[in-house]
Amino acid sequence: MADGTMTPPLPEDARSALKAAVGDKGWYETEADMAPYLAEERGYYHGESPLVLRPANTEEVSKIVTICAQHGIPITPQGGNTGLCGGAVATGGVLVNLGRMNTVREVDAINATMTVEAGCILKELQDKAADAGFLFPLSLAAEGTCQIGGNLSTNAGGIQVLRYGNTRDLVLGLEVVTADGRIWHGLRGLRKNNTGYDLKQLFMGAEGTLGIITAAVLKLFPQPAETTTALVASESPDLLSALLGRLKKATGDQVTSFEYIQRNPLEAVFAHIPNTQDPMQEVYEHYALIEMASGQEGVIRDLAETALGEAFEAGEIIDAVLAESGDQAAKLWNLRESIPEALKHCGPSAKHDISVPVSKVPEFLKKADPHVQAAIPGCTIMAFGHMGDGNLHYNLVMPKETTPEDAERLRHDVPPGVHDIADSLGGSFSAEHGIGLMKVHEMDRYKTDIEKHLLRSIKQALDPKGIMNPGKVVP
Ligand SMILES: Cc1cc2nc3c(=O)[nH]c(=O)nc-3n(C[C@H](O)[C@H](O)[C@H](O)COP(=O)(O)OP(=O)(O)OC[C@H]3O[C@@H](n4cnc5c(N)ncnc54)[C@H](O)[C@@H]3O)c2cc1C
Known part of the structure; x- marks a missing residue:
């Protein structure tokens, strides 16, 4: 069991009824067939289930849940299984993958x-x-x-x-x-x-x-009629924060993306992702990948160029590359989107998906950096993420010599301190990846008594038998 609890084996009459509900194309029960649905890409968890079901329509889903409710069988719903908190990891009971319902x-x-x-x-x-x-x-x-x-x-x-x-x-x-x-x-x-x-x-x-x-x-x-993409370099997150405000104002709130990238994750991309290179001549510490879009042609590029020129003069940015074509824009985006893949090659890591009010992002970094350097001496901070939403993926790569046991321990011991810093700034320990199995204990830590009461009341009212994805989300 992924969460260490015991589930009763699947009764034979329930197994037959579930298979009949989805027909021959809708179930897997051998270890080999079920393996892809039970795997979790990063290897933090391994799912366990006696039966994987792949319904073809809503009526089949309804039959599955009716049978499971009658027998008290837990259900883990699953989509593409890309979640980063173990939410789609089966902890016994049946796994219901929705992949065939794709109309x-x-x-x-x-x-x-x-x-x-x-x-x-x-x-x-x-x-x-x-x-x-x-x-x-x-x-x-x-x-x-x-x-x-x-x-x-x-x-x-x-x-x-x-x-x-x-x-x-x-x-x-x-x-x-x-x-x-x-x-x-x-x-x-x-x-x-x-x-x-x-x-x-x-x-x-x-x-x-x-x-x-x-x-x-x-x-x-x-569809936007015109899109402008720029990579800019800056001396500090504070200055990038000021730039975000400037661009929003100058474009009439047409900034669609404002992604913060530190030098370290960019270096990891150049080192591990083929066909990538630094689009700038010099090396800087802080970057933002920015996209602005407008419904009219011939507008946004001019607004962006003017605003970036003013940002240079104000010292908010010290270098910039504006994409001259869709191909160049795609290359800039590839640098940002390759970061998660590149980090897999860098060694054991501890990850955080925090959010704070947009205005507090620089303060979060100032407080979190010394904290994690003390907690994991020699770690490499790899911060990047959706700065425009106040959401940072604050990832730490541990020193090469870290043993697997130490890595496992640090992965549990370090996040609470980082989450406390986000919390002290009015932030959240989970901005966009959710709770799953991984952060249920943090729900217990940060949710107030009244919030926990409301969460448990909703769960009890809508799932009184507790069969829907048990052990996830609700503390
Ligand atoms: C490289 C990479 C980049 C990512 N970037 C982002 C990002 O920028 N922003 C972001 O928010 N996330 C990101 N994620 C996380 C992940 O992709 C998202 O959480 C995504 O929304 C999960 O979709 P999925 O279909 O894979 O869901 P799964 O992982 O299969 O499931 C996620 C959760 O939803 C439940 N679930 C799935 N389908 C259903 C259903 N039909 N009904 C009820 N419950 C269901 C599962 O039980 C589980 O709890 C990233 C992941 C990777 C690997």
Whole structure:
């Protein structure tokens, strides 16, 4: 068991009923067939399940959950299995992977919405929206693998939150199989609907602990007519903060991404990712990758150039590269998006996904850096992330000689101190990756008694038998 608890074996009558519910193409039970669904990429956890189910439609999901509810069998929902907190790791019971439910049911161009099934791959939805002349703005490095059901269930963030919001903000309606197997048909494409509690919000960010999301109505946006991408270098995060304010004002809030990158993670990319090189002549400590977009052509580039010129004069930036083509912009983005892959080659690490108010990002770094240097002498700080949203992936690579045992210990011992610093600045210990198995103890630490009471009450009301993704999220 991934969480160390014991689950009863799957009763034979339940196993047969579950297999019959999904038909021959919808289940795996040999170790080899189940292996890809039980693996967790970074090896922090290993899932355990006697049966992997891959339903083809909502009715099959409903049958699965009904049978599991009758027998008290735990269910772990799974999308693309790219989550970074162990939420999709099966801890006994059945694993329900939504990958076969990948139909786009409708694109409504007038309502600017798209109704999609939970198993659609995010990149394919972006392409589908583009084919219809729209933008679906959710974008993150795992977009070629993660599924919209997983994005909704983790309320994923990504690189365009600054302009379009988190996944929650991109949804008008949901279809959900509740923990007793009933189907909630909430696929409304309404932009106004003040009829009591907003039920869909409960299931988003719930990481599969309240029900299984089977479909969603997503908002679509106009494609930007012009996009400008720039990599800038600066002497400090404070100065980059000032630059963010300047650009927002100068462009009329058309900054879509403002990504902070320290030199160290950039060096890791040059060292480990083929076909990458430094686009600047000099070496600097702090960078920001910035994207600005506008609905009209011939506007944003001029505004950006003027504002960056003023930022030079004000000393906020000391170097800049403006992409001259889509290809150059893609190369700059490749540097940012390759960081997680590059860091895998750097040795054992401790990771944090914190957020603070945007204005407090520089202060967080000033306080966290000496703290972690004392906690892990000789560690390399690899900070990068969505500075425009106040969200940093504050990663620490441990010295090469760190033993696996020490690495494991430090991975548990160091984050609480970093989370305390974020907390003291009014921040959060989990900005966009969620809670899963990994951060349940931090929920216990940081949530107030009233918050814990409300969380447990919601869980009890919607999943009284406690079969939906047990051990995750709720402390
Ligand atoms: C390289 C890389 C970059 C990343 N960048 C970002 C980033 O910028 N921003 C960000 O927010 N995340 C990021 N992530 C994390 C991850 O990609 C997201 O959390 C993503 O939204 C998870 O989608 P998934 O389909 O893989 O979900 P999974 O990992 O399969 O599941 C995640 C959680 O959702 C639940 N779940 C999945 N599908 C359903 C469903 N249909 N109904 C109910 N519950 C369900 C699971 O039980 C689990 O708790 C990144 C990951 C990687 C590997």
